[in-house]
Amino acid sequence: MLLENRFYKILQKETDGTTGLFTVAILPDCDVYKGHFPNDPVCPGVCNIETIKECAMVLTGKELRIKTIKQCRLTAIATPSVCPEVTVNVTATPSNDNTYTVLATIKDKAQTYMEYKGTMEYQDRQTNQ
Numbered sequence: 001m002l003l004e005n006r007f008y009k010i011l012q013k014e015t016d017g018t019t020g021l022f023t024v025a026i027l028p029d030c031d032v033y034k035g036h037f038p039n040d041p042v043c044p045g046v047c048n049i050e051t052i053k054e055c056a057m058v059l060t061g062k063e064l065r066i067k068t069i070k071q072c073r074l075t076a077i078a079t080p081s082v083c084p085e086v087t088v089n090v091t092a093t094p095s096n097d098n099t100y101t102v103l104a105t106i107k108d109k110a111q112t113y114m115e116y117k118g119t120m121e122y123q124d125r126q127t128n129q
Contacts, residue, residue, distance in 0.1 A: 001054050006030055007047050011085070013058065020059035022088040024051065028080035043078040048114045052104040055088045056120055060100060064120040067099060071117040078106065078113040086113065098122055 004010065007030045012023040026043060033041035049072065057064050078086065086108050092100040104116040 001057070003047060003050050004054055007032055008051055010055075010058070015059050018059075018092055018094075020055060020088075020090045020092075022055045022058070022090070023085060024055075024088055025085050026078070026080045026083065028084070033080065041080060043080070043113070045072070045074050045114070048074075048078065048106055049116065052088060052090060052102070052106065052114075052116050053120065055090050056092050056100065056102050056104070059090055060092050060094075060122075062100075062122040064100070064122050067119040067121045069116070069118040071115065073115045074113070075115060076111045076113045083108045083110075083113070092120070095119075098124055 008024045008026055010022055011025050014021045032044060032047060036044050053064055053066060086106050088104060088106050090104045092102050094100050099119045099121045102118055102120050105112055106114040
């Protein structure tokens with residue numbers, strides 16, 4: 001995991017196999033913010049995408065990589081001061097070709113910050129595919 005416990009910390013998770021709801025604390029002391037609008041830091045979209053991927057990895061128990069992004073909408077600006085905690089809602093539906101269709105949102109009680117649709121893949125270690 002690249003960003004867990006650096007950019008964000010999972011405070012709580014609820015999963016049922018294909019769906020996960022993660023309560024995440026955004027860590028304002030992360031080095032990312034020192035270079036990304038240091039006086040008024042915002043959460044970079046690429047870090048939000050990585051957070052979704054890492055939550056999908058926790059959900060599936062697989063090491064995933066992004067294969068395609070079909071839609072990624074930044075619908076509001078997330079900042080550690082405005083939204084120190086968010087929920088990451090992830091649905092990962094498996095396919096028979098070592099991929100998952102992933103639908104996800106990052107939001108808090110007031111608004112949605114990101115909507116994501118795409119596919120993520122994993123390597124089957126038993127067959128090296």
